[in-house]
Amino acid sequence: MYFQLMAQRIAVDGGQSGTRMRIDGLGEVDAGPIYTDRPLVGQLRGYLSTALADLSGPAEYELAVGISGLTPANSRPDELLAACRELGIVRVALAHDSVSAYLGSNGWNFGAVVAAGTGIVGLGVSADTVGRVDGWGYLFGDAGSAYWIGRAGIAAALRAFDGRAAATTLEALTVQHFGPLPELYVAVQSDPDRVSKVAAFAVVVAAAADDGDLVATQIIDDAADELAHTVCTAARNVAPRWPAPPRISWTGKVITGNDALRARFVERVRASIPDADVAAPLGSPLDGVARLFDAPQGHPLGREIALAAHR
CATH class of the missing domain: 3.30.420.40 (ATPase, nucleotide binding domain)
Structure with missing residues (x-):
């Protein structure tokens, strides 16, 4: 409940032709593509660091990411959370972009x-x-x-x-x-x-x-x-x-x-x-990314979303 009340939200839709971010307090921001033959965490952290540099003052964020090229082996929300901790990220939801695309188009x-x-x-x-x-x-x-x-x-x-x-x-x-x-x-x-x-x-x-x-x-x-x-x-x-x-x-x-x-x-x-x-x-893939934290209890898509949070 703390995160829902206190943390602002960042939604990231990472694709092979470009990345789109929706950041509370900043709006929508475009960034470069996701290269699936390179480590995903470093690319995401770089784009986030650049985008958040435009905001003044400390803030805490929960970060939802739907990303192309996510395999079971590189679905590591804890690693992403640790890499982005100094940016104010306190909670991460990570999913393959098929999941966020589905949620954007069909909801639940x-x-x-x-x-x-x-x-x-x-x-x-x-x-x-x-x-x-x-x-x-x-x-x-x-x-x-x-x-x-x-x-x-x-x-x-x-x-x-x-x-x-x-x-x-x-x-x-x-x-x-x-x-x-x-x-x-x-x-x-x-x-x-x-x-x-x-x-x-x-x-x-x-x-x-x-x-x-x-x-x-x-x-x-x-x-x-x-x-x-x-x-x-x-x-x-x-x-x-x-x-x-x-x-x-x-x-x-x-x-x-x-x-x-x-x-x-x-x-x-x-x-x-x-x-x-x-x-x-019903909406865009970025709308779907924003839903990653809101899976109804027992919904099968909840199993497709990897979560991590600072204790």
């Missing part, structure tokens, strides 16, 4: 959510079970993500350049964004920000689809189908037979920012699970 309702940004992950939640689908990273998974779309667009451009596939406006667009195609693979592979830059190309692929490019349109359609398949699989994995219609939703700019992709996604979900309540997200 049962169903499934797919989060589609640079990467993707699906999460299904029933009354007693939580199950994750995909979220395997840009090397092995993330089907339908911005990275997946961007990579597919670049691959289509290279195939057209070789004469192995149909002509597409993506060829010229790839040159505009990445330079000469014979140099592209070396330049991109050596760029430390290659994941976010390839993911950013998804916007170009979507625009080409809107302009009628058939190759780009097929990529966007395939992405919608992959995302629908992921969220429906997540729903069925946790409850093959739902006692009530599951609430199925989404989050992330890949879906929210593309009307054509979203319409096809919704159509595919409704065809696959006809009795589902397919509904727009």
Whole structure:
């Protein structure tokens, strides 16, 4: 009860393209990306230190974090708490970003959510079970993500350049964004920000689809189908037979920012699970992060949230 009454709250949504923080007394702040091949604690502490430097006077904070790339091995809230103690952090809630994305879109309702940004992950939640689908990273998974779309667009451009596939406006667009195609693979592979830059190309692929490019349109359609398949699989994995219609939703700019992709996604979900309540997200992933401290007693998502506090 002490923390609820006295401590201010910081919510952090850490993703591969950028980090967003909501800090009591400061508002919302943007920071850099989370690199999943580097220690998470150091990155989070650095972003928090920079943000809190703008505030004057001592304060105590409870820190809620939903973060990309969180594995069971690196889910260590005690380590994060210790690293941030001098910043005034007295309590930590740490969860995979699939959990915070789910809470942002569905709240504590049962169903499934797919989060589609640079990467993707699906999460299904029933009354007693939580199950994750995909979220395997840009090397092995993330089907339908911005990275997946961007990579597919670049691959289509290279195939057209070789004469192995149909002509597409993506060829010229790839040159505009990445330079000469014979140099592209070396330049991109050596760029430390290659994941976010390839993911950013998804916007170009979507625009080409809107302009009628058939190759780009097929990529966007395939992405919608992959995302629908992921969220429906997540729903069925946790409850093959739902006692009530599951609430199925989404989050992330890949879906929210593309009307054509979203319409096809919704159509595919409704065809696959006809009795589902397919509904727009209740809020943002950052709203979901802010809910990490508020799990109802016995809710299965409570088991997915790691907590630590100074005694």
